[in-house]
Amino acid sequence: MKIRGAVLSSRGSEPPYVNSLPLAIEELELDAPGETEVLVRIEAAGICHSDLSVVDGSRERPLPMLLGHEAAGIVVGLGGPASSVEIGRRVVASFLPRCGVCSACRTGGRLPCIPGSAANTEGALLAGGRRLHLHGVPVAHHLGVSGFATHAVMDIRSVVPVGDDIPPDIAAVLGCAVLTGGGAVLNVGRPERGQTVAIVGLGGVGMAALLVAMSIEGITVVGVDSNPDKVARALALGATRSMTADEALEGGFSAAVVVECAGAARAFETAVCITAPGGRTVSIGLPAPTAEVRFSPLRLVAEAREIVGSYLGSAIPSRDIPFYESLWRAGRLPVEDLITSHIPLSEINRGLDALASGDVLRQIVEFPGVAA
Ligand SMILES: [Zn+2]
Ligand SMILES: [Zn+2]
Structure with a gap:
C-alpha cells in the first residue's frame, strides 16, 4: 500500500x-x-x-x-x-x-x-x-x-x-519517554520511602522520570538541569525542589538515587557527584560514542556507591506500559x-x-x- x-x-x-x-x-x-x-x-x-x-x-x-x-x-x-x-x-x-x-x-x-x-x-x-x-x-x-x-x-x-480511553498522544509518550524515564526510576533506581530522587537532565525523558518519581508516595523529587527555564518547569510540574547543576554542585546537594537523562558526559559527572554515599547513580542518557567521563574510583569504593546503566529503563514493555496506563487513569501520572x-x-x-x-x-x- x-x-x-x-x-x-x-x-x-x-x-x-x-x-x-x-x-x-x-x-x-x-x-x-x-x-x-x-x-x-x-x-x-x-x-x-x-x-x-x-x-x-x-x-x-x-x-x-x-x-x-x-x-x-x-x-x-x-x-x-x-x-x-x-x-x-x-x-x-x-x-x-x-x-x-x-x-x-x-x-x-x-x-x-x-x-x-x-x-x-x-x-x-x-x-x-x-x-x-x-x-x-x-x-x-x-x-x-x-x-x-x-x-x-x-x-x-x-x-x-x-x-x-487512553488518547493517542498520551499513548505514544508512554512508549518511549515514560517507559525509559519511569523505568530508570522504578526498575533501576528503586528509591525507598523517605529517600530523595534527583533527575539530572530535564528533557522529555527526564521530565517523564520526574513525573513517575512523583507518583511514588513518601519520596522527595528534585529536578536538576543546566537550563534555568527547565528548572522552573520542573517546579511547575510539581517537583519538591529544583535547581541548576551549578547550584546542586556548589550547594552540596545529594540524593540517594540520581537518574541521569541528559546523555552528556558533564551531566553524568554531575549525577555521580550529587549521589549520596551508599547511593545509586542510574544513567539512561545516550551520549556520543566518543564521550568520556572522569570520576574517583576511590569514592566508588570508600562510599559504597553504585553506578548503573539502563537501556529503555530496563523495561519489560508488556508489563510496564499497562502499569503506567493504570497510573495515568488513576490521575497519578x-x-x-x-x-x-x-x-x-x-x-x-x-x-x-x-x-x-x-x-x-x-x-x-x-x-x-x-x-x-
Ligand atoms: Zn525516544
Ligand atoms: Zn530477546
Whole structure:
C-alpha cells in the first residue's frame, strides 16, 4: 500500500532544519505485514531526542530511514492468524522488540533483547528485512517502529495494546519517554520511602522520570538541569525542589538515587557527584560514542556507591506500559503535562528545530482523518 512518511536520506544536516530540511515527506510503498507482524494506522508520534540524534549523525543508523520511534495507533491489519492483538485495538509502539526467548530476554528487562537490538541496528524488523520501499529502494525502519508515517508495519513484539480511553498522544509518550524515564526510576533506581530522587537532565525523558518519581508516595523529587527555564518547569510540574547543576554542585546537594537523562558526559559527572554515599547513580542518557567521563574510583569504593546503566529503563514493555496506563487513569501520572504541542507531519523539520532549542518537551505529530 502507499503511505506518507518522513524519510532521512543523509545525516549531518546543518540547523536550522527548517532550511536544510533533513526529513522529506515522501510517498512510500509499505509491504503487507508478515506472519508475526501487524499493520498499524498511526494516530500520534512524539519527536524525541533519539530522532534528532539520527538526523545530526550522533547516532549512526542505516539510511535512507523512515524516522520516529515513539508512536501509537490502531491495528488495521494482521499478518498471521494467531495474533495477540485484534483489529481495531489501540497499540503503543515499543522501540526495542523483545523476542522473549534469548538469554538477554531472560534477565527480566535488564539486558536489551539480542535479536531485537540486532534488528534495530540493521534497520530491519524483528523477523528480518524491510517492509518499506521508496522508488524501489528498501528503506530502513527506525527501531522497529518508523512512526512518522500514516501507517507502519511492526512486529507484534514491538507493540503493546492499551485501552481505548487512553488518547493517542498520551499513548505514544508512554512508549518511549515514560517507559525509559519511569523505568530508570522504578526498575533501576528503586528509591525507598523517605529517600530523595534527583533527575539530572530535564528533557522529555527526564521530565517523564520526574513525573513517575512523583507518583511514588513518601519520596522527595528534585529536578536538576543546566537550563534555568527547565528548572522552573520542573517546579511547575510539581517537583519538591529544583535547581541548576551549578547550584546542586556548589550547594552540596545529594540524593540517594540520581537518574541521569541528559546523555552528556558533564551531566553524568554531575549525577555521580550529587549521589549520596551508599547511593545509586542510574544513567539512561545516550551520549556520543566518543564521550568520556572522569570520576574517583576511590569514592566508588570508600562510599559504597553504585553506578548503573539502563537501556529503555530496563523495561519489560508488556508489563510496564499497562502499569503506567493504570497510573495515568488513576490521575497519578499527568503525561499530558509533557506534551507541549501538536503538529502536522509537514511541520516535522520545524519540530526538530524546536526540540534542538530545548524549549519544548514533547511535540506530537498527529495524523488526523487518515482513512485505513
Ligand atoms: Zn525516544
Ligand atoms: Zn530477546
